[in-house]
Amino acid sequence: MSPHSDSATGHRQHRTGGEDGTASTGAHRPAVRWALAGLSLFVLLSSLGTGIAHVGLPTLAQVFSASFPEVQWVVLAYLLAVTALVVGAGRLGDLVGRRRLLLAGISLFTAASVLCAAAPTLWLLVGARAAQGVGAAVMMALTMAFVGETVPKERTGSAMGLLGTMSAVGTALGPSLGGALLAGFGWRALFLINVPLGIVAFLLSHRRLPADRREPGGDRARFDHLGTLLLALTLAAYALAMTLGGGRFGALDTALLVAAACGVALFVRVESRAASPLVRGALVRDPVIGPGLASSALVSTVMMATLVVGPFYLSRTLGLGAAPVGFVLSVGPLVAATTGVPAGRLADRFGARRTTLLGLLTMTAGATALSLIPASLGVLGYVAPLAVVTAGYAVFQTANNTAVMADVGPERRGVVSGMLGLSRNLGLVTGASVMGAVFTHASASADIASAPAGAVATGMRFTFLVASALILVALAAVAVVGRAVPPSDA
Structure with missing residues (x-):
């Protein structure tokens, strides 16, 4: 069993949200539904904040008379804030109270959205986006942690599936909603759309989320300021190294990677000596949590390949225009959105580990098919295996999150939830750079935007062959865990 299982048992009353563990009874179901509605809005807003700004970059470059590398910081500032702070935000929530910090996070996110819309200069907009990212880091870190506080354990998978669905909806909605707002109301509407949603999320959470509980007596752990700063x-440094060069590593990118490697070594040393470390070594070595985080990063790396490779294959090899390319690319998030809740029910019924394996096997089949398809099959030949990959990802993510969070004690839920968010973000950041570099190399073209159709097709197939290998590594890790840990969730 996981070392946290006794803690989970001891806090069953706290997990279910009722004094006698009856959150699943009819009297408590409406409260649970409203709490989940609030948590779903947090996930929707944080994922929407990632994708909606991309579509406005060309307009922002014109409005502020800025270069494209300069306006890219509108996206990078948000991404860096979320990636750098999500684990620290989770740990802080464990210490000061998750409800209190979550309400502060949505307040900051909403206020920063107003500042983004009112920004008179590009760099004030970038600063407001960084503040928005801080609020989003809190939201990402604490939403999954609250599932254990509001939902009975037997329905955890369904709740995780709902949150996964809302994340996919936000991702799918970002470009299309952003385009509509940009055309109808201008660039400021890209950020103002968050304000009414943020207010609703605040009100729902203020009224429906359980109050923070403090243990009577005893010493409360201190926040690890040095460890948080180092992490x-x-x-x-790592996120900048992966994004600034766009897959082409120059002197600056290499220096940032070296700095990140040194930072990891220093962080491990500091944490081993800290009285109350941000991340305990035993947590990472846990036979469920460690492989769960690693497989999440690997699978997210693969999913980014679909966004990196897809537009070039569809436009250069299949000859689609901009509008059809956008429509085809929306298939993936839409499949994920419709698969999340059923995936959660599968995890509840058959166990999280079995469902995780099913998701990875499905992804492997889809990625392998993408590595073999001939261009003569056209759009359907690409969309069908893409849908399989995305459905597998939705099943994996829901089940893996359920497995990782299942037996974590209340005092560590925030930091583990933050680590899950971090693993996904790191996978996406790495995938954008590394899988893009693999695609460019396999296409044997200096400029992929003008590469011949056949070269792009070759690059696509090789990239998904590498993706299949990465999924198999994740599959092996989960399979080993399945043999090492008794199937208590089956």
Whole structure:
């Protein structure tokens, strides 16, 4: 069993949200539904904040008379803040109270959205986006942690599936909603749309989320300021190295990677000596949590390949225009959105580990098919295996999150939830750079935007062959865990 299982048992009353563990009874179901509605809005807003700004970059470049590398910081500032702070935000929630911090996070996110819309200069907009990212880091870190506080354990998978669905909806909605707002109301509407949603999320959470509980007596752990700062700087250096060069590593990118590697070594040393470390070594070595985090990062790396490779294959090899390419690319998030809740029910019924394996096997089949398809099959030949990959990802993510969070004690739920968010973010950041570099190399073209159709098709197939290998590594890790840990969730 997981070392946290006794803690989970001891806090069953706290998990279910009722004094006698009866959150699943009819009297408590409406409260649970409203709490989940609030948590779903947090996930929707944080994922929407990632994708909606991309579509406005060309307009922002014109409005502020800025270069494209300069306006990219509108996206990078948000991404860096989320990546650097999500684990620290989770740990802070464990210490000061998750409800209190979550309400502060949505307040900051909403206020920063207003500042983004009112920004008179580009760099004030970038600063407001960074503040928005801080609020989003809190929201990402604490939403999954609250599932254990509001939902009975037997329905955890369904709740995780709902949150996964809302994340996919936000991702799918970002470009299309952003385009509509941009065309109808201008660039400021890209940020103002968050304000009414943020207010609703605040009100729902203020009324429906359980109050923070403090243990009577005893010493409360101290927040690890040095460890948090080191981790934030290390993650920021890595994220910058992966994004600034666009897959082409120059002197600056290499220096940032070296700094990130040194930061990891220093962080491990500091944490081993800290009285109350941000991340305990035993947590990472846990036979469920460690492989769960690693497989989440690997699978997210693969999913980013679909966004990196897809537009070039569809436009250069299949000859689609901009509008059809956008429509085809929306298939993935839409499949994920419709698969999340059923995936959660599968995890509840058959066990999280079995469902995780099913998701990874499905992804492997889809990625392998993408590595073999001939261009003569056209759009359907690409969309069908893409849908399989995305459905597998939705099943994996829901089940893996359920497995990782299942037996974590209340005092560590925030930091583990933050680590799950971090693993996904790191996978997406790595995938954008590394899988893009693999695609470019396999296409044997200096400029992929003008590469011949056949070269792009070759690059696509090789990239998904590498993706299949990465999924198999994740599959092996989960399979080993399945043999090492008794199937208590089956």
